[in-house]
Amino acid sequence: MAARTGKDYLSGLRDDRQVWLGDRTVSVLDEPAFQGSLRGMAGYFDWQHQFADECLVDDPEKPGEKMSASLIVPRSKEDLTRRHVGLERLARYSNGLLGRTPDYVNVVLSGHVARKDIWDRGTDPVYHERLTRFHREVVEGDLSMTHTIIHANIDKGSGDLAGMNADLTLRVVKRTENGVIVRGGKVLGTLAPFADELYVYPSAPVPSGAEQYALCFSVPMNTKGVITLCRDHFGTPADVADAPFSSRFDEQDAFIIFDDVEVPYERLFVDGDLNVYNNISQGVSPGNTIQQTAIRAMVKLEFAYDLCTQIARVTNSDNRPDVAAMLGEIHTYMSLTRSAIVAAEAEAHHWGTSGAFFCNGSIASLRCVMPGWMTRVNQIIKALGSHNLLATPSLAAFDNPTIGPMLEKYLPGANGMEARDRARLMRMAWDFAGSALGSRLELYEMFYLGSAARGLQTDHMVAQRNGFGGQVKAFMQEAGIIGRDA
Structure with a gap:
């Protein structure tokens, strides 16, 4: 099978x-x-x-x-x-x-x-x-x-x-x-x-x-x-x-x-x-595994951007400078993630001597910034949704002949959105960022690929081991601050 x-x-x-x-x-x-x-x-x-x-x-x-x-x-x-x-x-x-x-x-x-x-x-x-x-x-x-x-x-x-x-x-x-x-x-x-x-x-x-x-x-x-x-x-x-x-x-x-x-x-x-044992993780995860995690993150950020845009429209706040800035912030995270994937796949190469072909390891840098980005997305959802996330009835309530008509009257969305459609959107936003599962997801993203601090330390140590650097010395030599032989 x-x-x-x-x-x-x-x-x-x-x-x-x-x-x-x-x-x-x-x-x-x-x-x-x-x-x-x-x-x-x-x-x-x-x-x-x-x-x-x-x-x-x-x-x-x-x-x-x-x-x-x-x-x-x-x-x-x-x-x-x-x-x-x-x-x-x-x-x-x-x-x-x-x-x-x-x-x-x-x-x-x-x-x-x-x-x-x-x-x-x-x-x-x-x-x-x-x-x-x-x-x-x-x-x-x-x-x-x-x-x-x-x-x-x-x-x-x-x-x-x-x-x-x-x-x-x-x-x-x-x-x-x-x-x-x-x-x-x-x-x-x-x-x-x-x-x-x-x-x-x-x-x-x-x-x-x-x-x-x-x-x-x-x-x-x-x-x-x-x-x-x-x-x-x-x-x-x-x-x-x-x-x-x-x-x-x-x-x-x-x-x-x-x-x-x-x-x-x-x-x-x-x-x-x-x-x-001690070489498997660094020999596989940066160029191979991170492709999957980065693609998942890109898809999630795309969804979060669209969700937040819809929330702003239903409250008629999408043209406010502070709201537009928050929406642009999520779009930036999404664009940077997509760009990192495109670049890493374009610069993919063979790893080791057995024919493995993985993304460029630079894509692994996403593991250090993604926890902060995902946490910030949840903050933006809560900021945009505000009290609306706490005062949204269940969809079944709209079918009740007593309370349903009142909900339609008192809880519509801006720009002509019907109350039931507004409720669907706000409940989705709450489930994304505020429910028990939403809180679990936020914590999960914070440690999705281990500690971000450890990832940053690893990136620095790998860069130094690979010989990155020399720009400061080269500039000082060109400017005559130090001799060519220094």
């Missing part, structure tokens, strides 16, 4: 996975709180068939079969261009409100497969061979993957793998004839209860002596000992017109506990080899 439908996807979730919601274990498919999210994720898989010409490509290994464009292993500019088309269409399903749709981890995995040269730094080629076979499994099953890549560093006064953190985060504790036994916690398993597979891969280097933490593997979500601890679910059973996002798009976040989980050797892709 490849390129699943929503029905196919849902049928794959019927298993004995251990998912906790509050103080109880739940059956994902039967849990009332999850029903809207399940419909939303099933809709994502149907969407790829609705727009098959953009979202699906020919499977290079199985003539006549289709696979997700997000699973292309990029080897050329044409591959990146084709993948961009698919990723953009997939992002438009939720207008970027779903941050971890399956295409995200698909792109990560495909980038890992492309960088065979990184695995070649290790001692055994079997690990990359396993990874390539797993990629085929994902292609043929059109699997939905979540990921957990952040150490469970509870005590931030110690190092990630020091003090109490050393005992809490995921590590190898035993080896068997069939695989390794792992124990500990990992975050952040977004989409975890609705995923088929849990892919654990490197996000930051680990020091020598911490090889037991240097792991890359994947296991099915129903693997014995994998425990999914969900936060409160922010989905709501409201009609889609009242809650267009939280009625369908709470993708759920989770803390994952590995309670002595056996990872079969066939699913183990890095096993303590620091030459491989």
Whole structure:
């Protein structure tokens, strides 16, 4: 099976996975709180068939079969261009409100497969061979993957793998004839209860002596000992017109506990080899993964700009200088994001020696500014909507013969907009920026690709390592401030 439908996807979730919601274990498919999210994720898989010409490509290994464009292993500019088309269409399903749709981890995995040269730094080629076979499994099953890549560093006064953190985060504790036994916690398993597979891969280097933490593997979500601890679910059973996002798009976040989980050797892709583990993230994420995240962000900013423009029009404030400046601010963020994508794709090149073809790594700078931009967008929505966001009735109220006519009279929009249409718009704005899900989305964007401060530090260190600089010295020499030999 490849390129699943929503029905196919849902049928794959019927298993004995251990998912906790509050103080109880739940059956994902039967849990009332999850029903809207399940419909939303099933809709994502149907969407790829609705727009098959953009979202699906020919499977290079199985003539006549289709696979997700997000699973292309990029080897050329044409591959990146084709993948961009698919990723953009997939992002438009939720207008970027779903941050971890399956295409995200698909792109990560495909980038890992492309960088065979990184695995070649290790001692055994079997690990990359396993990874390539797993990629085929994902292609043929059109699997939905979540990921957990952040150490469970509870005590931030110690190092990630020091003090109490050393005992809490995921590590190898035993080896068997069939695989390794792992124990500990990992975050952040977004989409975890609705995923088929849990892919654990490197996000930051680990020091020598911490090889037991240097792991890359994947296991099915129903693997014995994998425990999914969900936060409160922010989905709501409201009609889609009242809650267009939280009625369908709470993708759920989770803390994952590995309670002595056996990872079969066939699913183990890095096993303590620091030459491989410590180079994967910087060798794949900047030019490969960020293409997907930047496209999603661009789509979300486009939607936010249009939403805020509509809010300004319904309040007849779009020509006010302060309002126009805020609208222009969002448009600037949107334009800069699009420009960064265009430039990075135009300057794409081969990475390493195994044929991987990724975007120019400069696109990764977006991870440092995007958190601030997305937070600012929410501030603008609240500023433009103001009290209107707090005084908008449900759509069902308009059908009530007693209160409906009063709502039509007292709550219309400016410029001739009917009250019901105004309510639809304001409720959408609230769900975007102010609801429980909206607040979660804002926090999520703040740490979407890790700490912005850490990203800035990394950008500086990489620039210095790559030899950037010399302009000041050159100017001083040209001006005669210092000698040519200085």
